[in-house]
Amino acid sequence: MTPATPIPYRSAPSPLWRSSVGRLIQCRDHVLLAAAFALSAESAVGGTFSTDFNADLPPDTAVYGNALVDASGGIGDSGALKLTTSNGQAGFYVINDFDAGALVGGFTATFKARLGSGNNAPLHGDGFSFNFASDVPDGPYGRGEEGVGSGLRVSFDSFNNGGGEAPAVEVWFQNQIIATKRVTFLLTGPNFVDVRIHVDRDGTLDVSYAGNAVFENLLCYSPVAGRFSFGANASATRFVGDPIDMHWIDDLTIVTEPLAKPFLRSFRPQGVAVSPDAVLALELQDFGGAINSASIQLRFDDALVVPTVSKAGELTTITFDPPGLLGPGTTHKVQLSYSDNANPPTTSSVQYEFTTYSYVNIPPGFAVPANAVDVNLPGFLIRTHQIGVHRGTSVERAELQLTDKLINPQDQMPFFNVADLSQANADGFFEIDGNLNFASDGLERGLFLGDLQTPGVRPVGNRDNYALEILTYLNLPAGVHTFGIGEVRNYNTTADGSERESGFRLTAGQNPRDLFAPEIAVFDKSRPEGQKIFSVLVEQAGIYPFRLLWFSGIGISGLEWYSINSDGQAVLVNDVWAGGIQSYRQALITRPYVQYTTSPRPNERNVSGEAVIEASIVDGSVAVRGDSIELRLNGARVTPAILGGSPLTTVSYDPPGNLPSGSTNTVQLTFVDANNVSATRTWTFVVEGTIDDPGLLVIEAERFDSKSEASGHTWEPTTANAGFSGDGAMEALPNVNLNVNIDTTISPRLDYFIEFNLPGTYYVWVRGLADSSPGPGQNDSVNVGIDGTLPATSDRIGFFPQGAGYVWSSRTLDGNTRATFTVPTPGRHQVNVWMREDGFIIDKIVLTTNPEFVPTGVGPVEKPVLVVVEAERFDGTAEANNHKWELTTANAGYSGDGAMEATPNVNLNVNINTAASPRLDYNIEIIKPGTYYVWVRGLADSSPGLGQNDSVNVGINGALPATSDRIGFFPQGAGYVWSSTT
Incomplete structure (x- = not known):
């Protein structure tokens, strides 16, 4: 039965909750500055803290965890702050408030940093953070690299946990990520580098690292009082023979600046995960003078708007509610200017951007009639399928498993369902009238208390390799709803034996079990775009069918499905006593x-x-x-x-x-x-293969080799309009009604290097989106040429009807003639696309010698550049670490004359240290530059087991890119298999 009291949180929410939910609720969970500080321009004086760490621990500071101040190891082997010195450590350094509790208007922090190891081996620690907040604790705290406190945090995150989030520098304010930038220069090896973090009194941040500007003029700060601190983490002990990881600091100076004039006390929304119904709210604080309310001007997306302005005491509040809902994943600009009442007045201005999170639209047609659902049966129907061996973790595995189509390679028969179905109904479903708050061992885990045993999974013995199909009908009011799926784990993020390898797929529709039911959210380790927190927009209140596919591999796992309410609190779905969304488990009618x-x-x-x-x-x-x-x-x-x-x-x-x-x-x-x-x-x-037509060439517009700007315009990728081919399309921006006609010298350009097998006349087809007719036709044509020249026969390709979406055209505006150009010789030529009118979107180009060929739909596929390398046919090899590559034919199923094995097999793991790794070299003629996808056919023991032979590094020209290191996922016992996943 539904519990009579709300399901409580744990006393200490998991780090996943702190780092994920805070980003979503930032519009509502805004932390105001404490009113206890005295605001006085006359008494405000900046402070200075400086140390070279040569004289032991500086006064009014403290170290926690594994941090220490050492007399050696710093610049010139002087003293240094050593936050960590070896794997498995975490260290913290806190500087007491040296501004006597005053609000800090800005500051400049400079220091030397060292990240890495003495032998310049790859960094396996997680990174370090620099923090300034009123709530910096006395003592160690969670993730040192992510920082602590509700103030400003700058995180130098050096270890990629598998989700592609690092290496990067992240800026946090009020417990949410404001900005993130991927970088490649965090590792310093045996050297120290200069770091500068500057906060101006206008609230903007500059960060530089090792001479590289990371952020400039990033608005992210409101004055706070508090303490500075460092935190570091070197706990990522993942590989055999990890080197020592160092997070060391030297020559630290912090200079604070006092407040000098009225300031921006708070502003929201901010960050990269803003609700689409967000309301702008900015607060100005009087200081040394009062705000002149009549001087306030607010612009939203460059348009002057009329906000609501109110004043209470010394606080001026400015609010503006953008009409309708902001689009999913869209970026918006906020500009505020104001003056004080001095004579002459001092005028200030600030500008920042925020981005809405993506959401999926749930149309009214997905709803079922209210009388078609049995409202006397709350909850969920759950079907469980479990197998006795590990066959990977993915949506595909789970879907095949639930349909008894997952085949055992040993006997070519479907795997038998070993789940305990003794409590299931006659149709094989468990009837759950409460919430989804399960653990495969029945013990407490995750965000909510009261975990129950996962239906069909025994609490002892085999608790692995199961899949759940969960059906329910949610009673959803109109508006935006944010959901979360808890206890999702990815193979790359945790060590063997812990909670890992789990994911989900959520669909909705009149029958969400249908293959073609719209996908609302997915988390699958083979699909890194998957989300654990996601949102939907319900256009009309109603009862909507949902299907949740949940799967887990090896290790203890838990499942929680919750929503996030308007107060930013997580509530389990169907926990109606806590205000959760009502769910029903059975409809009276379901379609095929x-x-x-x-x-x-x-x-x-x-x-x-x-x-x-x-x-x-x-x-x-x-x-x-x-x-x-x-x-x-x-x-x-x-x-x-x-x-x-x-x-x-x-x-x-x-x-x-x-x-x-x-x-x-x-x-x-x-x-x-x-x-x-x-x-x-x-x-x-x-x-598979390519179209057998040497006179047919296909070009995806977004896969250009180079591009150039002109007239303040450029070509930018876009996925805003549905129906594109490939990864997206290219749009000429900004769209301000500029028409350059056929003057290519003032037009932005896209270039494509193409190998032509046949010379002669080619018919040019363009798949585009524009507004040729009716209407003003401002974005209605494009120019296509060859080798930097625009022939008159292929300029002004138009006739893209307004509102028709992406369409094909081979007609020019020159009397509705066919677009053609001449290729003088076989071989490599450059195809060029010039903007004629801004706002035009180009998706694809087809060049054909056949005048009768007409592309349809998304058109033929682009011919890939395919390079095949037989491993045993190498051009050079080098030994290292007493290891080498040797020819093997021991395992059946290889291609060519055999395969190459790294020997001896003594469990050595060099990770990405190529200097300590044996190498195979292949001299390959690459005829087309660009991004190449790397596939490896290999045999290893990725899972289950220890995974000791489970990955390989592939690079180019002697370098190992981070994008092609550690190619793995070769299942144990599967023989030779293909993988392109790192």
């Missing part, structure tokens, strides 16, 4: 759905030309009518085999011959259920 096992999958690439098209339709409470099923391939109706019947109908079609190499194919499946409700499912897939 298409199962995940459909093949080929939507948007699947590199499909075999011999592929059989197959889809499975599963009955809901209403069955599908077998005589209604129709299948179309590339627009033509075909006759599939209809196999089985209620509750599972399989539709199978084997196209005659082979599907063309490189072709994009569209499948359309339609069916009608017993209530005469029809459904249509449409998807595409791409056959």
Whole structure:
């Protein structure tokens, strides 16, 4: 039953909660400055703290954890503050308030920093932080590299935990991330580098590190009083033979500046995860004079707006509610100017940006009628499937597991479900009338108390490799709702044996079990864009069906599904006593759905030309009518085999011959259920290889080789309009109605290096989005040329109808003629795209010698540059660390003449230290520059087990990029497999 009291928080929320939720609730969880400070311009005096650490611990300072002040190791082997000296350590240094409790208007901190090890080996520690806040604690605190306190924190995060978040410098204020910048220069090896952190009295921040400007004029600070501190963490002991990690500081000077005039006391929203319904609220504090309210001007996204201005005592509050909702993932600018009442007045101005978090729209059509849900049955239906061996962790594994289609390679049979289903109903579902707050061992973990045993998973013995399908109907009011899925773990973030390898996929729709149901959120280690916190916009109040797929690999795991209310508090879904969202577990009517096992999958690439098209339709409470099923391939109706019947109908079609190499194919499946409700499912897939046409060349606009600006304009990537091909499109910005016509000298340009096999006349097709007609036609055409020249035959390619989305055109404005240019010789040429009118969006270019060819849909796929290297056919090799690469044919299934094995196998792990690693060299002719995706076919023991042989480093020209080191995920016992995941 639903508990009679709210589910309580733990007394100490997990670091995940502190670092994730704070970013989402920053519009509501704003921390005001304490009113206890006396504000007096006459008494405000700045302070100075300076030490070279040569005389032991400076007065009015303290060290905690493993930190110490040592007489050696600093500049010139002088004294130094050593926050950490070896792996597994954490150190902290606190400087007591030297401004006598006064508010600090700004400050400058300079110091020398050393990160690394004596032998310049790669850094495995987590980094360090510099902090200034009123609530810096006496004693150690959680993550030293992320800092502490509700004031200003600058984090030098040096270790990438697998999510791509580091190395980076992060700025925090009031417990939320304001800005993040990826950097490559944090590691210093045996040297010290200069660090400067400057906060101006206008609230802007400058950070430089080792001579590199990281942030400049970043508005992120409001005056606070407090203490300065450093924190560091070297606890990431992950590899055999980790070197000593050092976080050392020397020659520290901090100079504070007093307040001198009225100041910006607080401002919100701020940061990179702002709610789309956020209200601007800025507070100005009188100091040494009063704010002149009549002088206040506020601009939002460069437009002058009329805010609400009020004054209470010495505090002036400015608010503005932007109309409607701000778009998902959009960045917005706030500009404020004001003057005081002095004669003459002092005028100040501030400017900053914030970014909304992404959210998914839930349209009213997803709702079910209120009378179609049994409101007497609250909660969830849960189906559990568990297997006895580890087969990786991913959405695909879980979906196949739940449909009994996950195949055991030992006997080619589906894995048997070993879950304990003794408490499940006749349909195999557990009926849960409370909340989702589970642990696979039944013990307390995560954000909420009261954990229950995960349904179907025994509390002792095998608690691994399970998948849950969770069905529910949420009663959602109109507006924005933020949800969280707790206890998600990624393989790369924790050591063996701990809570790891878990994720989820959440879908919604009239039947969220359908393969084509819209995906609301996903966290899958093979998909690093996955989110644990996510939001939805409900246009109209109603009851909406949801399906949560949850999966876990090796190790204890927990599951919590909660929402975040308007006060920033997390409440479990269906905890109605605490104000949680009501959920119901059963509808009276459910429609048939298409199962995940459909093949080929939507948007699947590199499909075999011999592929059989197959889809499975599963009955809901209403069955599908077998005589209604129709299948179309590339627009033509075909006759599939209809196999089985209620509750599972399989539709199978084997196209005659082979599907063309490189072709994009569209499948359309339609069916009608017993209530005469029809459904249509449409998807595409791409056959492996390239289109066999030497006179056909395909260019994705966003994959340019170079670009140049002109006339204050440039080409920028965009994904704002749905329907693009590839990774996005390119838009000519800013869109201020500039038309350069055919003057390429004043037009921004995109360049593409293309290998032409055939010379001659090429017909130019452009897939674009514009406003050719009706209307003013301000963004309606583009210029395409070759080798830096714009031929008259391919300028002003237009006819992109307004409101039509992305369309193909090969027509110019010169009398509606075909766009062409001439390629004089075979070989490498440069294709150029010039802006004609700003605002034009270009998605794709097709060049063809065939005048009859007409691209459709997203068009043919871009021909990839493919370089294949047989490992055993190397050009050079080098030994290191008493190890070398040797030819092996011991394991069946290799390609070519064999494979190469790193020997001897004595569990040596050099991580990314290439100087200590044996090497294989291959001399390859690369004909096209750009980004290359690296795939490795290997044999190792990634999981389960210790994973001692589980990854390899691949680089270029003697260097190992961070983007291609530690390529892993080669499952134990799987033989030779392909991987492109680091």
